[in-house]
Amino acid sequence: MEVDMIQARLNLEVVLGLLADVANTDPTFRERSRTWAETVAFKALGGPEGWIRFSPEGATHGTGKPDLATIRLILFSAIHLNRMFRNEGLPPIPVKGIGRLSFMKKEFTELGARLQTLTRPGVTFCSREEEQLSTKLMLSAAVRAVPILAESDSVCAKLAAATPEGTLEIKSLDNGFAGWIRKADGKFTSGFGAPEQVTARMHFRDLDAARIVLTGKETGFAAIGLGMMRVEGVIPLVDNVSLIMDRLERYLA
Amino acid sequence: MNTADHDKRDGMVDGEGGFIYPQSRALLERACRVIPGGIYGHFGPPPCVPPEAYPFFSDWAEGCRFRDVDGHEFIDYMCAYGPMILGYKNPVVDQAFRQQAEKNDTGSLAAPVMVELAEYLCDLIPIADWAFFAKNGADVTNLAVMTARAATGRRKIIAIKGGYHGTTPWMQAPGHHGLIADDWAHVIRIPWNDLTALQQALEEHAGDVAGFISSPYHHPVFADNELPAPGYWDGVSQLLRRHGVVFIIDDVRAGFRLHLGGSNELYGFKPDLICFSKAIGNGYPISALVGVESLRKDVGRVFHTGSFWFGAGPMAAALATVKELKRLDAPAMLRETGEKLLNGMVGVARSHGYNLKVSGEPSMPYLRITDDPTLTLHQHWCAECTRRGAYFTSHHNWFISTAHTEKDIQETLDICDAAFKAIRKRFGNGTA
Numbered sequence: 252m253e254v255d256m257i258q259a260r261l262n263l264e265v266v267l268g269l270l271a272d273v274a275n276t277d278p279t280f281r282e283r284s285r286t287w288a289e290t291v292a293f294k295a296l297g298g299p300e301g302w303i304r305f306s307p308e309g310a311t312h313g314t315g316k317p318d319l320a321t322i323r324l325i326l327f328s329a330i331h332l333n334r335m336f337r338n339e340g341l342p343p344i345p346v347k348g349i350g351r352l353s354f355m356k357k358e359f360t361e362l363g364a365r366l367q368t369l370t371r372p373g374v375t376f377c378s379r380e381e382e383q384l385s386t387k388l389m390l391s392a393a394v395r396a397v398p399i400l401a402e403s404d405s406v407c408a409k410l411a412a413a414t415p416e417g418t419l420e421i422k423s424l425d426n427g428f429a430g431w432i433r434k435a436d437g438k439f440t441s442g443f444g445a446p447e448q449v450t451a452r453m454h455f456r457d458l459d460a461a462r463i464v465l466t467g468k469e470t471g472f473a474a475i476g477l478g479m480m481r482v483e484g485v486i487p488l489v490d491n492v493s494l495i496m497d498r499l500e501r502y503l504a
Numbered sequence: 505m506n507t508a509d510h511d512k513r514d515g516m517v518d519g520e521g522g523f524i525y526p527q528s529r530a531l532l533e534r535a536c537r538v539i540p541g542g543i544y545g546h547f548g549p550p551p552c553v554p555p556e557a558y559p560f561f562s563d564w565a566e567g568c569r570f571r572d573v574d575g576h577e578f579i580d581y582m583c584a585y586g587p588m589i590l591g592y593k594n595p596v597v598d599q600a601f602r603q604q605a606e607k608n609d610t611g612s613l614a615a616p617v618m619v620e621l622a623e624y625l626c627d628l629i630p631i632a633d634w635a636f637f638a639k640n641g642a643d644v645t646n647l648a649v650m651t652a653r654a655a656t657g658r659r660k661i662i663a664i665k666g667g668y669h670g671t672t673p674w675m676q677a678p679g680h681h682g683l684i685a686d687d688w689a690h691v692i693r694i695p696w697n698d699l700t701a702l703q704q705a706l707e708e709h710a711g712d713v714a715g716f717i718s719s720p721y722h723h724p725v726f727a728d729n730e731l732p733a734p735g736y737w738d739g740v741s742q743l744l745r746r747h748g749v750v751f752i753i754d755d756v757r758a759g760f761r762l763h764l765g766g767s768n769e770l771y772g773f774k775p776d777l778i779c780f781s782k783a784i785g786n787g788y789p790i791s792a793l794v795g796v797e798s799l800r801k802d803v804g805r806v807f808h809t810g811s812f813w814f815g816a817g818p819m820a821a822a823l824a825t826v827k828e829l830k831r832l833d834a835p836a837m838l839r840e841t842g843e844k845l846l847n848g849m850v851g852v853a854r855s856h857g858y859n860l861k862v863s864g865e866p867s868m869p870y871l872r873i874t875d876d877p878t879l880t881l882h883q884h885w886c887a888e889c890t891r892r893g894a895y896f897t898s899h900h901n902w903f904i905s906t907a908h909t910e911k912d913i914q915e916t917l918d919i920c921d922a923a924f925k926a927i928r929k930r931f932g933n934g935t936a
Contacts, residue, residue: 410679413665417878450878472541476532476549476560483553484878486899487726490550494679 256298257403258502259329262336263293263301265395265503266366267312269388271303273366274310277384280362284310289354292320293343298329322348322355338363372466386462387428391443392503393465393496394421394430398439400495400502407495411439414491417450417484425457432492451484453493515576520926522891527573528560545671546585551725551899557887565592568907570895578895579912579919583903586757586782586868589838590828591907597786597824604820615816621823625794628826630765631774632794636803638813641756641781642670644793645717647808648777649674651795652715652750655802660713662705662749665693666724669717669754696722696730699739706747716744717752720767721865725899726879728872729864737773750799751775756782756791760826761867761903763835766794770835783829788821834906835867841913842866842904848917856924857933858885870901881931888923889916 274284287305294300294316302317303310324343326332334340345352368374369385370392376382401411411434418433422445431446432439455461460479463469471493474480482489516524532549536542543549543560552558559572568591571577583589590597608615622635638644649661661674669675673687692709694701696718706713718740722730744751753775755767760783763770768778776799781791789812795803828834843866853860859874873882879898886898894916896902 406679406685410677413677452880469536470541472543472548472550473532473536475552475555476542477529477536478556481554482550483883484880485726486551486553486879491679494681497681498679 253403253405254502255329255333257399258333259295259298260399260403261396261499261502262333263299264312264314264399265392266336267293267301267303268395269366269370269392270362271310271312272388272391273369273384274305274362276387277365277369278380280365283358284362287354287358289322289348289351290317290320291355291359292317292323292347293326293332294324295326295329295332298326298332320347322351324355336363382462383427383458386423386458386465389465390421390423390428390430390461393499394432394441394443396499396503397432397492397495398441400498401434401439404495404498407498410491410494412437413487415450415485415488417488418446418448419451419453419488419492420446420449421453423455423458423461427458428455428461434488449484451486451488452482453489454481455479456481515572515574522557522888523559523572523574523576523893525556525559525572525574525576531561531573546900551897552887553883553898554887557891567591567593568905568909568912576893578890578893579908579916580895581902581904581916582895582897582900583905584787585900586903587785587787588903588907589760589783589834589905590786590825590832591905592787594786594825594828594907596828597788597821600824601788601817601821605817607816609817610812610815614814615819617816617819617823618814621819624823624826625792628764628830629778629794630769631776631778631796632766633797634795634800634803636793636795636808637819638791638793638808639781639789639810639815640670641754641779641791642672642675643808643810643813644779644781644791645669645675645752645754645756646672647793647803647806648717648750648752648754648779648795649715650806650808651777651793651799651803652752654806655750655799656714656748658712658714659690660692660709661690662692662694662702662713662716664696664718664722666696666722666727667693667717667719667754668724669756697733697736699736699743702740702743706743706749710747713747713749715750715752716740717754719754719756720758720762720771723757723864723868723870723901727870728861729870729901731864732771737768737771741773750777752777752779754779756780757901758865758868759783760829761835761838762865764826764830784825785818785822786825788818788825789815790818790822792822829906832906837906838867838904839865841906841908842869844910845904845908845913845916846871848913849920852917852920853924856921856928858924864901867904868901869904881927884930885923885927888926889919892919892922894919894923 274280285307290304292302301314303312323346326343400407416434422429430443432441456479464474518524532542549555561573562570564571570580625635626632678688692705755778758767759780766778777795846862850860861872861874862869864870883898886896889896
């Protein structure tokens with residue numbers, strides 16, 4: 252049960268975020284998604300709610316109930332929601348926007364397939380840009396997932412409790428990615444861009460180095476020694492956040 | 505040797521005279537192809553911040569110095585993370601090892617030196633009525649916990665938050681790879697120096713606590729070390745006796761550096777079991793568990809062994825080490841050397857406008873520049889010292905040996921001075 256609920260939250264908060272990222276940055280969807288005007292809301296009965304919005308200004312996402320959903324989908328449970336995100340099992344129940352479901356069947360499904368392609372382990376990419384986007388998505392997923400895991404996964408909660416307070420900056424030094432994870436007053440938050448204050452740093456030499464570490468081709472130990480990755484500051488913050496990130500693969504393989 | 509002499513060494517230096525390590529890097533690349541992570545465990549690169557300031561491979565050591573594979577020489581303040589206490593290649597210890605190894609080492613029967621070493625430790629250590637030998641610290645912390653469970657028939661072990669007792673699953677913090685929840689299900693972690701928390705844990709799990717394990721003073725990594733508060737160990741002893749809990753001191757790191765009878769003697773208390781390793785053999789692989797008479801039967805019933813645990817050479821080396829430590833009155837010597845070094849360093853720091861905080865015991869101090877709470881400034885200062893020939897890590901307590909001389913201390917202070925200048929130049933008046 253715990254696993255299903257955590258997975259449902261990750262689907263609504265991390266995967267929807269990644270779908271928005273793909274819509275905003277992937278060359279095959281960047282222009283196309285700006286022509287869409289849909290807000291899709293997902294609700295798992297007894298579980299979390301989330302939404303994703305596509306508009307000419309770009310794609311955004313959030314938790315809870317959105318203003319003005321054009322399509323509203325109900326799932327019987329967290330398990331049902333998770334299966335939908337895996338393209339398995341029964342379809343969701345549309346309670347609003349029945350006439351717009353072709354968007355879900357075509358555009359949304361294509362976007363999901365694109366995300367799967369970009370994040371599939373061992374995939375061969377057509378271009379360097381595509382590979383770099385894939386790496387950015389992996390980093391984004393990790394940054395978004397940490398607060399959820401720290402709060403809901405029992406092992407991560409123990410790690411979170413033992414984590415010193417402060418802000419960890421995660422950055423690719425070729426300016427390919429910048430994000431942060433903060434623990435303050437016992438709570439984890441995360442975001443993108445440069446943080447105001449930094450307590451610890453996890454810097455990758457470039458996105459290629461980040462990819463080597465994220466795909467497990469090299470361990471963090473080796474990556475640090477070989478100059479692909481650099482950590483400094485309050486290292487227990489880096490260590491514990493890394494261990495929390497590592498738990499993501501248990502939920503979103 | 506003063507800092508100006510560094511350029512005369514064989515090793516390569518950068519434009520500012522700091523060491524660079526092309527051979528170490530090349531070896532690490534080779535290592536990464538055949539060893540996961542290249543270098544594992546506490547010798548791995550992560551605590552070396554920034555890693556380019558540190559060597560990874562060494563091929564020579566003598567006294568308090570080692571040389572890396574690029575030819576740079578370092579005054580060593582990590583002392584192999586504790587095992588080196590009399591200096592590398594100590595002639596007395598090495599001779600004892602060689603003499604024994606010429607007779608026999610690992611064989612098919614125990615060697616007489618095992619009995620001799622046990623007898624010597626039982627004479628030297630006030631609480632010791634028996635001794636048991638193994639290889640690493642974790643071998644004997646495990647044995648101590650098993651003994652406590654055998655003696656009490658109970659499950660729970662109380663340990664201190666941030667306390668380190670090896671890498672066996674029950675000793676590791678939850679969330680590390682390869683662990684399952686069952687591994688930490690019976691380990692209760694309480695804060696250091698907190699008698700109320702100990703009492704609460706004992707009452708909450710009344711009748712189910714087998715043992716309490718702690719280092720004699722708190723020496724976590726990445727944090728100031730803490731000495732026992734007045735009355736702390738008395739209070740712990742009373743509570744444990746009242747609840748029938750076995751009292752285990754993990755003296756693996758501090759053992760023989762603070763007091764030859766066990767570090768507990770320095771602080772005036774008597775545990776039931778003491779775990780030793782690291783310094784006991786001056787680098788030869790051996791650990792020991794010693795204990796009180798009332799646990800003889802229980803430890804004797806625990807099945808615990810290893811292929812190399814009867815190696816006679818390390819036992820002869822350990823016997824020679826502890827005798828030599830006694831002859832030198834090593835704990836007093838290490839304290840004096842440590843105090844000289846630390847007083848000097850604090851003064852040098854102050855002369856550059858930095859506050860260097862020293863914690864723990866002078867013979868194995870932890871230091872931290874307090875001007876930057878993120879530790880980054882401290883990490884860069886340790887790195888600058890290392891690049892100039894004083895091997896300092898920033899996350900772990902250091903170790904002093906009897907081989908560190910006045911001359912080494914003076915050279916170290918010169919290096920510290922140059923390193924403070926370097927971080928002032930780099931970071932100005934701000935933090936890192």
